[in-house]
Amino acid sequence: xxxxxxxxxxxxxxxWKMIVSVILAMASIEILTVVGRVIYHERxxxxxxxxxxxxxxxxLRSFGKLSFGLASVYFGYIVLVGIVLVILYAVQIxxxxxxxxxxxxxxxxxLPGSRAKIFFAKFTSLALVIISFIGxxxxxxxxxxxxxxxxxxxxxxxxxxxxxxxxxxxxxxNLIDTLILVVLALFIVSFLFMLVLLERSYRKxxxxxxxxxxxxxxxxxxxxxxxxIEKLDFFLSQxxxxxxxxxxxxxxxxxxxxxxxxxxxxxxx
Amino acid sequence: xxxxxxxxKRYGRKKPILEGVSFSVRxxxxxxxxxxxxxxxxxxxKAIMGLVPxxxxxxxxxxxxxxxxxxxxxxxxxxxxxxxxxxxLLYMSDYYPDWNPKVAEELMxxxxxxxxxxxxxxxxxxxxxxxxxxxxxxxxxxxxLDEPFAGIDLFTKEQIAWIFSxxxxxxxxxxxxxxxxxxxEHLIDRVVFLQDGRIIDEHDTEEMREVYGKSVQDRMRxxxxx
Numbered sequence: 001x002x003x004x005x006x007x008x009x010x011x012x013x014x015x016w017k018m019i020v021s022v023i024l025a026m027a028s029i030e031i032l033t034v035v036g037r038v039i040y041h042e043r044x045x046x047x048x049x050x051x052x053x054x055x056x057x058x059x060l061r062s063f064g065k066l067s068f069g070l071a072s073v074y075f076g077y078i079v080l081v082g083i084v085l086v087i088l089y090a091v092q093i094x095x096x097x098x099x100x101x102x103x104x105x106x107x108x109x110x111l112p113g114s115r116a117k118i119f120f121a122k123f124t125s126l127a128l129v130i131i132s133f134i135g136x137x138x139x140x141x142x143x144x145x146x147x148x149x150x151x152x153x154x155x156x157x158x159x160x161x162x163x164x165x166x167x168x169x170x171x172x173x174n175l176i177d178t179l180i181l182v183v184l185a186l187f188i189v190s191f192l193f194m195l196v197l198l199e200r201s202y203r204k205x206x207x208x209x210x211x212x213x214x215x216x217x218x219x220x221x222x223x224x225x226x227x228x229i230e231k232l233d234f235f236l237s238q239x240x241x242x243x244x245x246x247x248x249x250x251x252x253x254x255x256x257x258x259x260x261x262x263x264x265x266x267x268x269x
Numbered sequence: 270x271x272x273x274x275x276x277x278k279r280y281g282r283k284k285p286i287l288e289g290v291s292f293s294v295r296x297x298x299x300x301x302x303x304x305x306x307x308x309x310x311x312x313x314x315k316a317i318m319g320l321v322p323x324x325x326x327x328x329x330x331x332x333x334x335x336x337x338x339x340x341x342x343x344x345x346x347x348x349x350x351x352x353x354x355x356x357x358l359l360y361m362s363d364y365y366p367d368w369n370p371k372v373a374e375e376l377m378x379x380x381x382x383x384x385x386x387x388x389x390x391x392x393x394x395x396x397x398x399x400x401x402x403x404x405x406x407x408x409x410x411x412x413x414l415d416e417p418f419a420g421i422d423l424f425t426k427e428q429i430a431w432i433f434s435x436x437x438x439x440x441x442x443x444x445x446x447x448x449x450x451x452x453x454e455h456l457i458d459r460v461v462f463l464q465d466g467r468i469i470d471e472h473d474t475e476e477m478r479e480v481y482g483k484s485v486q487d488r489m490r491x492x493x494x495x
Contacts, residue, residue, distance in 0.1 A: 003364060006363055006364070010349070010360075014349060014351065100349075100350060101346075101349075101350030101389050102345070102346040102347060102348055102349060102350050102388070102389065103343070103345050103346065103347055104347060104348065104349050106320065106341075106343055106345075106347040107347040107348060109319070109320055110318060110320070110336075110341060110347075111364055111365075112337055112364065112365060112366065201322075204281065205281075206281070265322060266322050267322075268320070268321045268322060269315060269320040269321065
Protein backbone atom coordinates (compact mmCIF):
# COMPACT_ATOMS: atom_id res chain seq x y z
CA UNK A 1 0.00 0.00 0.00
CA UNK A 2 2.81 2.39 0.95
CA UNK A 3 4.61 1.64 -2.33
CA UNK A 4 1.39 2.22 -4.30
CA UNK A 5 0.91 5.62 -2.65
CA UNK A 6 4.56 6.54 -3.24
CA UNK A 7 4.33 5.51 -6.89
CA UNK A 8 1.14 7.53 -7.36
CA UNK A 9 2.91 10.53 -5.86
CA UNK A 10 5.87 9.87 -8.18
CA UNK A 11 3.60 9.75 -11.24
CA UNK A 12 1.93 13.04 -10.30
CA UNK A 13 5.29 14.63 -9.51
CA UNK A 14 6.48 13.75 -13.00
CA UNK A 15 3.47 15.40 -14.64
CA TRP A 16 2.28 18.16 -12.34
CA LYS A 17 3.86 20.99 -14.33
CA MET A 18 2.22 19.80 -17.52
CA ILE A 19 -1.16 19.18 -15.81
CA VAL A 20 -1.22 22.56 -14.05
CA SER A 21 -0.15 24.39 -17.23
CA VAL A 22 -2.89 22.73 -19.27
CA ILE A 23 -5.58 23.38 -16.66
CA LEU A 24 -4.52 27.02 -16.23
CA ALA A 25 -4.37 27.54 -19.98
CA MET A 26 -7.82 26.04 -20.47
CA ALA A 27 -9.36 28.03 -17.60
CA SER A 28 -7.79 31.27 -18.88
CA ILE A 29 -9.00 30.65 -22.42
CA GLU A 30 -12.52 29.91 -21.18
CA ILE A 31 -12.68 33.06 -19.07
CA LEU A 32 -11.16 35.12 -21.89
CA THR A 33 -13.74 33.84 -24.37
CA VAL A 34 -16.54 35.01 -22.02
CA VAL A 35 -14.88 38.42 -21.58
CA GLY A 36 -14.29 38.68 -25.32
CA ARG A 37 -17.89 37.69 -26.10
CA VAL A 38 -19.24 40.37 -23.69
CA ILE A 39 -17.01 43.10 -25.16
CA TYR A 40 -17.95 42.05 -28.68
CA HIS A 41 -21.67 42.06 -27.83
CA GLU A 42 -21.52 45.53 -26.25
CA ARG A 43 -19.54 46.92 -29.17
CA UNK A 44 -22.01 45.41 -31.64
CA UNK A 45 -24.95 47.07 -29.86
CA UNK A 46 -23.19 50.43 -29.74
CA UNK A 47 -22.30 50.23 -33.42
CA UNK A 48 -25.87 49.19 -34.24
CA UNK A 49 -27.19 52.15 -32.22
CA UNK A 50 -24.98 54.70 -33.96
CA UNK A 51 -25.52 53.16 -37.39
CA UNK A 52 -29.31 52.84 -37.11
CA UNK A 53 -29.76 55.98 -34.95
CA UNK A 54 -31.68 53.97 -32.32
CA UNK A 55 -31.92 54.29 -28.53
CA UNK A 56 -30.27 51.62 -26.37
CA UNK A 57 -33.57 49.92 -25.49
CA UNK A 58 -34.65 49.89 -29.16
CA UNK A 59 -31.30 48.43 -30.19
CA LEU A 60 -31.50 45.79 -27.48
CA ARG A 61 -35.05 44.92 -28.52
CA SER A 62 -34.06 44.28 -32.12
CA PHE A 63 -30.51 42.97 -31.44
CA GLY A 64 -31.24 40.78 -28.43
CA LYS A 65 -29.72 40.31 -24.98
CA LEU A 66 -26.66 38.17 -24.36
CA SER A 67 -27.16 35.04 -22.30
CA PHE A 68 -24.37 33.28 -20.37
CA GLY A 69 -25.04 30.25 -22.55
CA LEU A 70 -24.14 32.24 -25.65
CA ALA A 71 -21.15 33.90 -23.98
CA SER A 72 -19.73 30.50 -22.97
CA VAL A 73 -20.52 28.80 -26.27
CA TYR A 74 -16.82 27.90 -26.81
CA PHE A 75 -16.53 26.01 -23.51
CA GLY A 76 -17.69 22.83 -25.20
CA TYR A 77 -14.78 22.90 -27.66
CA ILE A 78 -12.29 23.61 -24.89
CA VAL A 79 -13.67 20.74 -22.82
CA LEU A 80 -13.32 18.56 -25.91
CA VAL A 81 -9.65 19.57 -26.16
CA GLY A 82 -9.34 18.67 -22.46
CA ILE A 83 -10.82 15.22 -23.10
CA VAL A 84 -8.38 14.64 -25.98
CA LEU A 85 -5.48 15.73 -23.73
CA VAL A 86 -6.57 13.33 -20.97
CA ILE A 87 -6.69 10.51 -23.55
CA LEU A 88 -3.19 11.44 -24.73
CA TYR A 89 -1.99 11.55 -21.12
CA ALA A 90 -3.41 8.05 -20.54
CA VAL A 91 -1.20 6.79 -23.36
CA GLN A 92 1.81 8.97 -22.57
CA ILE A 93 1.89 7.96 -18.89
CA UNK A 94 3.01 4.47 -20.04
CA UNK A 95 5.07 5.23 -23.12
CA UNK A 96 7.28 7.81 -21.36
CA UNK A 97 8.66 4.95 -19.25
CA UNK A 98 9.95 3.25 -22.40
CA UNK A 99 10.78 6.23 -24.60
CA UNK A 100 11.52 9.04 -22.14
CA UNK A 101 14.93 10.40 -21.18
CA UNK A 102 15.58 7.21 -19.24
CA UNK A 103 14.23 3.66 -19.27
CA UNK A 104 12.28 3.99 -16.04
CA UNK A 105 10.21 0.94 -16.98
CA UNK A 106 13.19 -1.24 -15.91
CA UNK A 107 13.08 0.26 -12.43
CA UNK A 108 9.30 -0.01 -12.19
CA UNK A 109 9.15 -3.66 -13.24
CA UNK A 110 12.02 -4.55 -10.92
CA LEU A 111 10.48 -3.00 -7.81
CA PRO A 112 9.91 -5.52 -5.03
CA GLY A 113 6.37 -6.90 -4.68
CA SER A 114 3.48 -7.11 -7.10
CA ARG A 115 3.49 -5.22 -10.39
CA ALA A 116 -0.20 -4.40 -9.91
CA LYS A 117 0.83 -1.33 -7.94
CA ILE A 118 2.35 0.16 -11.13
CA PHE A 119 -1.00 -0.14 -12.90
CA PHE A 120 -3.01 1.23 -10.00
CA ALA A 121 -0.59 4.11 -9.39
CA LYS A 122 -0.95 5.25 -13.00
CA PHE A 123 -4.70 4.64 -12.90
CA THR A 124 -5.06 6.69 -9.71
CA SER A 125 -3.04 9.55 -11.25
CA LEU A 126 -5.43 9.62 -14.20
CA ALA A 127 -8.43 9.42 -11.86
CA LEU A 128 -7.14 12.38 -9.85
CA VAL A 129 -6.49 14.38 -13.03
CA ILE A 130 -10.00 13.62 -14.35
CA ILE A 131 -11.70 14.52 -11.05
CA SER A 132 -9.64 17.74 -10.79
CA PHE A 133 -10.47 18.55 -14.38
CA ILE A 134 -14.22 18.14 -13.80
CA GLY A 135 -14.11 20.02 -10.50
CA UNK A 136 -12.09 22.88 -11.92
CA UNK A 137 -14.35 23.07 -14.94
CA UNK A 138 -17.27 23.51 -12.60
CA UNK A 139 -15.37 26.26 -10.75
CA UNK A 140 -14.49 27.96 -14.05
CA UNK A 141 -18.17 27.95 -15.08
CA UNK A 142 -19.17 29.57 -11.77
CA UNK A 143 -16.30 32.04 -11.95
CA UNK A 144 -16.93 33.03 -15.55
CA UNK A 145 -20.65 33.43 -14.73
CA UNK A 146 -19.71 35.84 -11.93
CA UNK A 147 -17.32 37.70 -14.27
CA UNK A 148 -20.02 37.77 -16.94
CA UNK A 149 -22.54 39.34 -14.53
CA UNK A 150 -19.98 41.84 -13.24
CA UNK A 151 -18.73 42.81 -16.68
CA UNK A 152 -21.91 43.23 -18.67
CA UNK A 153 -24.55 45.91 -18.13
CA UNK A 154 -27.69 44.46 -16.54
CA UNK A 155 -29.82 45.57 -19.50
CA UNK A 156 -27.56 43.77 -21.95
CA UNK A 157 -27.96 40.28 -20.52
CA UNK A 158 -30.64 37.74 -19.75
CA UNK A 159 -31.02 37.01 -16.06
CA UNK A 160 -31.14 33.20 -16.15
CA UNK A 161 -28.10 30.96 -15.58
CA UNK A 162 -27.92 28.68 -18.55
CA UNK A 163 -24.88 26.91 -19.92
CA UNK A 164 -24.35 25.42 -23.39
CA UNK A 165 -26.35 22.27 -23.99
CA UNK A 166 -23.28 20.02 -24.40
CA UNK A 167 -21.89 21.26 -21.05
CA UNK A 168 -25.30 20.93 -19.46
CA UNK A 169 -25.03 17.18 -20.05
CA UNK A 170 -21.57 17.13 -18.50
CA UNK A 171 -22.24 19.44 -15.54
CA UNK A 172 -25.66 18.79 -14.23
CA UNK A 173 -24.46 19.58 -10.70
CA ASN A 174 -26.01 16.25 -9.75
CA LEU A 175 -23.83 13.89 -7.71
CA ILE A 176 -25.05 10.70 -9.42
CA ASP A 177 -24.54 12.16 -12.91
CA THR A 178 -21.06 13.39 -11.99
CA LEU A 179 -20.23 9.97 -10.56
CA ILE A 180 -21.40 8.27 -13.77
CA LEU A 181 -19.24 10.70 -15.74
CA VAL A 182 -16.16 9.87 -13.64
CA VAL A 183 -16.76 6.10 -13.85
CA LEU A 184 -17.21 6.32 -17.64
CA ALA A 185 -13.98 8.31 -17.93
CA LEU A 186 -12.15 5.75 -15.78
CA PHE A 187 -13.49 2.94 -17.92
CA ILE A 188 -12.06 4.64 -21.02
CA VAL A 189 -8.73 5.07 -19.20
CA SER A 190 -8.71 1.40 -18.20
CA PHE A 191 -9.53 0.35 -21.78
CA LEU A 192 -6.71 2.55 -23.12
CA PHE A 193 -4.29 1.15 -20.54
CA MET A 194 -5.15 -2.36 -21.70
CA LEU A 195 -4.51 -1.42 -25.36
CA VAL A 196 -1.15 0.17 -24.51
CA LEU A 197 -0.11 -2.85 -22.47
CA LEU A 198 -1.15 -5.18 -25.30
CA GLU A 199 1.08 -3.24 -27.68
CA ARG A 200 3.97 -3.15 -25.17
CA SER A 201 3.61 -6.90 -24.60
CA TYR A 202 3.26 -8.22 -28.14
CA ARG A 203 4.73 -5.33 -30.18
CA LYS A 204 4.55 -4.66 -33.94
CA UNK A 205 2.04 -6.61 -36.05
CA UNK A 206 0.98 -9.00 -33.30
CA UNK A 207 0.45 -6.09 -30.92
CA UNK A 208 -1.66 -4.18 -33.45
CA UNK A 209 -3.65 -7.32 -34.20
CA UNK A 210 -4.51 -7.81 -30.53
CA UNK A 211 -5.50 -4.14 -30.25
CA UNK A 212 -7.85 -4.46 -33.25
CA UNK A 213 -9.33 -7.66 -31.79
CA UNK A 214 -9.97 -6.00 -28.42
CA UNK A 215 -11.61 -2.95 -30.04
CA UNK A 216 -13.82 -5.16 -32.23
CA UNK A 217 -14.71 -7.32 -29.21
CA UNK A 218 -15.60 -4.17 -27.29
CA UNK A 219 -18.00 -2.99 -29.99
CA UNK A 220 -19.56 -6.42 -30.36
CA UNK A 221 -20.09 -6.77 -26.62
CA UNK A 222 -21.24 -3.24 -25.79
CA UNK A 223 -22.92 -1.91 -28.93
CA UNK A 224 -23.99 -5.31 -30.30
CA UNK A 225 -25.28 -6.38 -26.90
CA UNK A 226 -27.33 -3.21 -26.56
CA UNK A 227 -28.75 -3.65 -30.08
CA UNK A 228 -29.75 -7.29 -29.53
CA ILE A 229 -31.33 -6.61 -26.14
CA GLU A 230 -33.41 -3.76 -27.55
CA LYS A 231 -34.38 -5.75 -30.65
CA LEU A 232 -35.59 -8.67 -28.55
CA ASP A 233 -38.25 -6.42 -27.11
CA PHE A 234 -38.41 -8.77 -24.15
CA PHE A 235 -37.06 -6.70 -21.26
CA LEU A 236 -38.43 -3.68 -19.48
CA SER A 237 -36.39 -0.52 -19.83
CA GLN A 238 -35.18 -0.83 -16.22
CA UNK A 239 -34.09 -4.41 -16.86
CA UNK A 240 -32.23 -3.30 -19.99
CA UNK A 241 -30.41 -0.67 -17.94
CA UNK A 242 -29.50 -3.28 -15.32
CA UNK A 243 -28.23 -5.73 -17.98
CA UNK A 244 -26.18 -3.01 -19.68
CA UNK A 245 -24.76 -1.92 -16.33
CA UNK A 246 -23.80 -5.53 -15.54
CA UNK A 247 -22.10 -5.95 -18.94
CA UNK A 248 -20.29 -2.64 -18.43
CA UNK A 249 -19.07 -3.57 -14.94
CA UNK A 250 -17.92 -7.01 -16.12
CA UNK A 251 -16.07 -5.50 -19.07
CA UNK A 252 -14.47 -2.88 -16.82
CA UNK A 253 -13.24 -5.63 -14.48
CA UNK A 254 -12.02 -7.61 -17.51
CA UNK A 255 -9.88 -4.68 -18.79
CA UNK A 256 -8.21 -4.33 -15.39
CA UNK A 257 -7.70 -8.10 -15.02
CA UNK A 258 -6.23 -8.34 -18.52
CA UNK A 259 -3.87 -5.39 -17.91
CA UNK A 260 -2.62 -6.91 -14.67
CA UNK A 261 -1.98 -10.26 -16.36
CA UNK A 262 -0.08 -8.57 -19.18
CA UNK A 263 2.03 -6.66 -16.66
CA UNK A 264 2.78 -9.81 -14.72
CA UNK A 265 3.50 -12.27 -17.53
CA UNK A 266 3.84 -10.65 -20.93
CA UNK A 267 5.27 -7.17 -20.65
CA UNK A 268 8.66 -6.56 -22.20
CA UNK A 269 11.15 -3.73 -21.62
CA UNK B 270 23.23 -21.00 -6.61
CA UNK B 271 21.52 -19.15 -9.47
CA UNK B 272 20.34 -21.76 -11.97
CA UNK B 273 19.06 -21.10 -15.46
CA UNK B 274 17.31 -24.08 -17.07
CA UNK B 275 16.34 -24.41 -20.73
CA UNK B 276 15.64 -20.76 -21.59
CA UNK B 277 13.97 -20.44 -24.99
CA LYS B 278 13.05 -17.17 -26.65
CA ARG B 279 11.97 -16.21 -30.15
CA TYR B 280 11.08 -12.68 -31.32
CA GLY B 281 8.21 -12.93 -33.81
CA ARG B 282 8.94 -15.23 -36.73
CA LYS B 283 12.68 -14.67 -36.59
CA LYS B 284 15.19 -17.38 -35.79
CA PRO B 285 15.08 -18.17 -32.04
CA ILE B 286 17.48 -16.01 -30.07
CA LEU B 287 17.73 -18.54 -27.22
CA GLU B 288 17.40 -22.25 -27.83
CA GLY B 289 17.42 -23.94 -24.47
CA VAL B 290 20.12 -22.05 -22.58
CA SER B 291 21.15 -23.62 -19.26
CA PHE B 292 23.95 -22.64 -16.90
CA SER B 293 24.50 -21.72 -13.29
CA VAL B 294 26.18 -19.00 -11.26
CA ARG B 295 27.85 -19.99 -8.01
CA UNK B 296 27.80 -17.74 -4.97
CA UNK B 297 31.04 -15.88 -4.30
CA UNK B 298 32.17 -16.04 -7.91
CA UNK B 299 32.14 -14.03 -11.13
CA UNK B 300 30.66 -15.68 -14.20
CA UNK B 301 31.04 -13.96 -17.54
CA UNK B 302 28.60 -14.54 -20.36
CA UNK B 303 30.48 -14.16 -23.61
CA UNK B 304 29.14 -13.86 -27.12
CA UNK B 305 29.21 -11.69 -30.21
CA UNK B 306 26.73 -8.83 -30.65
CA UNK B 307 23.14 -10.00 -31.01
CA UNK B 308 23.76 -13.47 -29.53
CA UNK B 309 21.21 -12.85 -26.79
CA UNK B 310 23.43 -12.09 -23.77
CA UNK B 311 21.32 -9.12 -22.62
CA UNK B 312 18.14 -11.07 -23.36
CA UNK B 313 19.31 -13.77 -20.94
CA UNK B 314 19.86 -11.22 -18.17
CA LYS B 315 16.48 -9.58 -18.84
CA ALA B 316 14.80 -12.99 -18.93
CA ILE B 317 16.33 -13.91 -15.57
CA MET B 318 14.87 -10.69 -14.14
CA GLY B 319 11.46 -11.23 -15.77
CA LEU B 320 11.84 -8.17 -17.99
CA VAL B 321 11.19 -10.16 -21.14
CA PRO B 322 8.84 -13.14 -21.20
CA UNK B 323 10.42 -16.40 -22.34
CA UNK B 324 8.82 -19.17 -24.36
CA UNK B 325 10.21 -21.84 -22.03
CA UNK B 326 12.64 -22.29 -19.18
CA UNK B 327 12.98 -21.59 -15.49
CA UNK B 328 15.24 -19.57 -13.25
CA UNK B 329 15.91 -20.80 -9.73
CA UNK B 330 17.66 -18.85 -7.00
CA UNK B 331 18.88 -21.08 -4.20
CA UNK B 332 16.23 -23.57 -5.30
CA UNK B 333 13.35 -21.08 -5.37
CA UNK B 334 11.54 -19.22 -8.14
CA UNK B 335 12.22 -15.74 -6.79
CA UNK B 336 13.89 -12.67 -8.19
CA UNK B 337 14.09 -10.77 -4.96
CA UNK B 338 17.58 -12.11 -4.30
CA UNK B 339 18.97 -10.70 -7.55
CA UNK B 340 20.03 -7.14 -8.30
CA UNK B 341 20.27 -6.05 -11.92
CA UNK B 342 22.42 -3.30 -13.39
CA UNK B 343 21.42 -2.73 -17.02
CA UNK B 344 23.57 -0.74 -19.43
CA UNK B 345 21.23 2.27 -19.41
CA UNK B 346 19.72 4.77 -16.99
CA UNK B 347 16.62 3.59 -15.20
CA UNK B 348 15.80 6.52 -12.96
CA UNK B 349 13.34 9.26 -14.04
CA UNK B 350 15.03 12.09 -15.93
CA UNK B 351 14.31 14.84 -13.43
CA UNK B 352 16.03 13.11 -10.49
CA UNK B 353 19.31 14.06 -8.89
CA UNK B 354 21.57 11.36 -7.46
CA UNK B 355 20.26 12.29 -4.00
CA UNK B 356 16.64 11.82 -5.14
CA UNK B 357 17.52 8.44 -6.62
CA LEU B 358 19.22 7.25 -3.42
CA LEU B 359 16.16 8.32 -1.44
CA TYR B 360 13.93 6.51 -3.94
CA MET B 361 15.95 3.30 -3.49
CA SER B 362 15.80 3.48 0.31
CA ASP B 363 12.03 4.09 0.15
CA TYR B 364 11.24 1.18 -2.13
CA TYR B 365 13.82 -1.48 -1.32
CA PRO B 366 13.83 -3.01 2.16
CA ASP B 367 17.27 -4.51 1.43
CA TRP B 368 18.83 -1.17 0.47
CA ASN B 369 22.13 -0.59 2.27
CA PRO B 370 22.73 3.16 2.64
CA LYS B 371 26.16 2.59 4.18
CA VAL B 372 27.45 0.78 1.09
CA ALA B 373 25.84 3.42 -1.14
CA GLU B 374 27.58 6.19 0.77
CA GLU B 375 30.95 4.43 0.64
CA LEU B 376 30.73 3.82 -3.10
CA MET B 377 29.53 7.38 -3.74
CA UNK B 378 32.67 8.62 -1.94
CA UNK B 379 34.88 6.18 -3.79
CA UNK B 380 33.50 7.25 -7.16
CA UNK B 381 33.40 10.93 -6.15
CA UNK B 382 29.74 11.30 -7.09
CA UNK B 383 27.74 14.23 -5.73
CA UNK B 384 24.15 13.88 -4.52
CA UNK B 385 23.25 17.22 -6.14
CA UNK B 386 24.19 16.09 -9.65
CA UNK B 387 21.35 15.38 -12.08
CA UNK B 388 21.62 11.77 -13.24
CA UNK B 389 21.02 12.45 -16.91
CA UNK B 390 23.67 15.18 -16.95
CA UNK B 391 26.37 12.78 -15.71
CA UNK B 392 29.12 11.65 -18.07
CA UNK B 393 28.83 8.14 -19.46
CA UNK B 394 31.49 6.94 -17.01
CA UNK B 395 29.76 8.49 -14.00
CA UNK B 396 26.42 7.09 -15.14
CA UNK B 397 28.00 3.62 -15.23
CA UNK B 398 29.48 4.17 -11.76
CA UNK B 399 26.16 5.37 -10.39
CA UNK B 400 24.36 2.35 -11.86
CA UNK B 401 26.87 0.14 -10.04
CA UNK B 402 26.16 2.00 -6.78
CA UNK B 403 22.46 1.21 -7.21
CA UNK B 404 23.27 -2.46 -7.83
CA UNK B 405 25.94 -3.04 -5.17
CA UNK B 406 24.07 -1.16 -2.43
CA UNK B 407 21.27 -3.70 -2.55
CA UNK B 408 22.02 -6.47 -0.06
CA UNK B 409 21.35 -9.27 -2.51
CA UNK B 410 23.41 -12.41 -3.01
CA UNK B 411 23.33 -12.28 -6.81
CA UNK B 412 24.11 -9.40 -9.12
CA UNK B 413 23.63 -9.24 -12.88
CA LEU B 414 25.67 -6.66 -14.80
CA ASP B 415 24.98 -5.89 -18.43
CA GLU B 416 28.06 -4.45 -20.17
CA PRO B 417 29.35 -2.53 -17.14
CA PHE B 418 32.42 -1.33 -19.10
CA ALA B 419 30.75 -0.21 -22.32
CA GLY B 420 31.87 3.19 -23.61
CA ILE B 421 33.86 4.30 -20.58
CA ASP B 422 37.47 5.43 -20.20
CA LEU B 423 40.39 3.35 -18.94
CA PHE B 424 40.57 4.88 -15.44
CA THR B 425 36.87 4.41 -14.83
CA LYS B 426 37.20 0.81 -16.01
CA GLU B 427 40.01 0.29 -13.50
CA GLN B 428 37.93 1.80 -10.71
CA ILE B 429 35.00 -0.44 -11.56
CA ALA B 430 37.24 -3.48 -11.92
CA TRP B 431 38.64 -2.76 -8.45
CA ILE B 432 35.19 -3.29 -6.95
CA PHE B 433 35.17 -6.85 -8.27
CA SER B 434 38.17 -7.69 -6.14
CA UNK B 435 37.02 -5.71 -3.10
CA UNK B 436 35.05 -6.65 0.02
CA UNK B 437 31.84 -5.52 -1.73
CA UNK B 438 32.02 -8.79 -3.64
CA UNK B 439 32.07 -11.03 -0.57
CA UNK B 440 29.48 -13.75 -0.75
CA UNK B 441 28.01 -12.50 -4.00
CA UNK B 442 27.52 -14.39 -7.22
CA UNK B 443 28.00 -12.12 -10.21
CA UNK B 444 26.85 -12.75 -13.75
CA UNK B 445 28.03 -10.21 -16.27
CA UNK B 446 28.18 -9.67 -19.98
CA UNK B 447 31.09 -7.77 -21.44
CA UNK B 448 33.21 -7.36 -24.53
CA UNK B 449 36.03 -5.78 -22.52
CA UNK B 450 37.40 -9.11 -21.41
CA UNK B 451 41.11 -8.14 -21.26
CA UNK B 452 40.70 -5.69 -18.38
CA UNK B 453 38.87 -8.12 -16.13
CA GLU B 454 40.06 -11.52 -17.27
CA HIS B 455 42.06 -12.03 -14.09
CA LEU B 456 38.92 -11.48 -11.97
CA ILE B 457 36.62 -13.91 -13.74
CA ASP B 458 36.02 -17.36 -12.24
CA ARG B 459 33.94 -18.88 -14.99
CA VAL B 460 33.12 -18.17 -18.62
CA VAL B 461 30.06 -19.25 -20.58
CA PHE B 462 30.28 -18.98 -24.37
CA LEU B 463 27.08 -18.30 -26.25
CA GLN B 464 26.53 -18.79 -29.98
CA ASP B 465 23.40 -19.13 -32.10
CA GLY B 466 21.22 -19.16 -29.02
CA ARG B 467 23.07 -22.04 -27.39
CA ILE B 468 25.78 -22.48 -24.78
CA ILE B 469 28.65 -23.89 -26.80
CA ASP B 470 31.34 -23.97 -24.14
CA GLU B 471 31.73 -23.45 -20.39
CA HIS B 472 34.94 -23.33 -18.35
CA ASP B 473 36.38 -22.40 -15.01
CA THR B 474 38.99 -19.85 -16.04
CA GLU B 475 41.66 -21.25 -13.74
CA GLU B 476 41.21 -24.71 -15.17
CA MET B 477 41.34 -23.27 -18.68
CA ARG B 478 44.58 -21.52 -17.97
CA GLU B 479 46.23 -24.39 -16.09
CA VAL B 480 45.02 -27.42 -18.03
CA TYR B 481 44.67 -26.00 -21.53
CA GLY B 482 47.15 -23.14 -21.22
CA LYS B 483 44.69 -20.70 -22.74
CA SER B 484 43.40 -17.32 -21.73
CA VAL B 485 39.73 -16.39 -22.04
CA GLN B 486 40.61 -14.24 -25.02
CA ASP B 487 42.44 -17.12 -26.73
CA ARG B 488 39.42 -19.32 -26.25
CA MET B 489 37.16 -16.57 -27.57
CA ARG B 490 39.20 -16.41 -30.76
CA UNK B 491 38.98 -20.18 -31.18
CA UNK B 492 35.23 -20.18 -30.65
CA UNK B 493 34.18 -17.17 -32.66
CA UNK B 494 36.76 -17.09 -35.44
CA UNK B 495 36.55 -20.69 -36.51
